[in-house]
Amino acid sequence: RKEVEQDPGPFNVPEGATVAFNCTYSNSASQSFFWYRQDCRKEPKLLMSVYSSGNEDGRFTAQLNRASQYISLLIRDSKLSDSATYLCVVNLKAERDSGGGADGLTFGKGTHLIIQP
Amino acid sequence: GAGVSQSPSNKVTEKGKDVELRCDPISGHTALYWYRQSLGQGLEFLIYFQGNSAPDKSGLPSDRFSAERTGGSVSTLTIQRTQQEDSAVYLCASSLPGGGGQPQHFGDGTRLSIL
Numbered sequence: 761r762k763e764v765e766q767d768p769g770p771f772n773v774p775e776g777a778t779v780a781f782n783c784t785y786s787n788s789a790s791q792s793f794f795w796y797r798q799d800c801r802k803e804p805k806l807l808m809s810v811y812s813s814g815n816e817d818g819r820f821t822a823q824l825n826r827a828s829q830y831i832s833l834l835i836r837d838s839k840l841s842d843s844a845t846y847l848c849v850v851n852l853k854a855e856r857d858s859g860g861g862a863d864g865l866t867f868g869k870g871t872h873l874i875i876q877p
Numbered sequence: 878g879a880g881v882s883q884s885p886s887n888k889v890t891e892k893g894k895d896v897e898l899r900c901d902p903i904s905g906h907t908a909l910y911w912y913r914q915s916l917g918q919g920l921e922f923l924i925y926f927q928g929n930s931a932p933d934k935s936g937l938p939s940d941r942f943s944a945e946r947t948g949g950s951v952s953t954l955t956i957q958r959t960q961q962e963d964s965a966v967y968l969c970a971s972s973l974p975g976g977g978g979q980p981q982h983f984g985d986g987t988r989l990s991i992l
Contacts, residue, residue: 794980802985803968803983803984803985803986804920804968804981804983805983806980806981806982809980847919847920865910865922865925866922867912867919867920867922868919869918869919870919
């Protein structure tokens, strides 16, 4: 089983719809989780951290399911500008940890989302 | 404030030549990462620096790859005797102290093409 897995898509979704996708991880000791967004031929940009209790930022909601070892991203009222590749990042270290190496830092290969007018 | 700065933006070179890529992290970010991303692929971790600690080089694909970080700020990634399979976008990211547990801020990348 791959360390971090994402459905590559593409997900073709009409504008205004709600879309959700998951990212599964294999290491149950993982501590920190993030969603990044990457536009075509651009650098990844942090979208949001994922907290144990779930968190929301505007139209975006991120959730963590430790029992089933996945994180999810839900986008409501999707916009054309939401079209991008969404990368999940999983790490063995918590945000409060410092020092040590980058062991366990793993990026998923991304889910490609296309919002259609 | 200024973000992560990488140079050059694009580099085209002949097979067998050495190349040097530069990354200037966000001020105050002591953690610095190098990744590469081939077309249509995910990010491949290369190396991680944290302050004055020994770098985590576990992702470097071969001994042709090396990186330095002088003065805890600017970093250079050097690829010796380049091969065509080295063609990729090389991304640098910085963050607050942490072994990957902190959100990372990426530069625009250097697009490297080996002829």
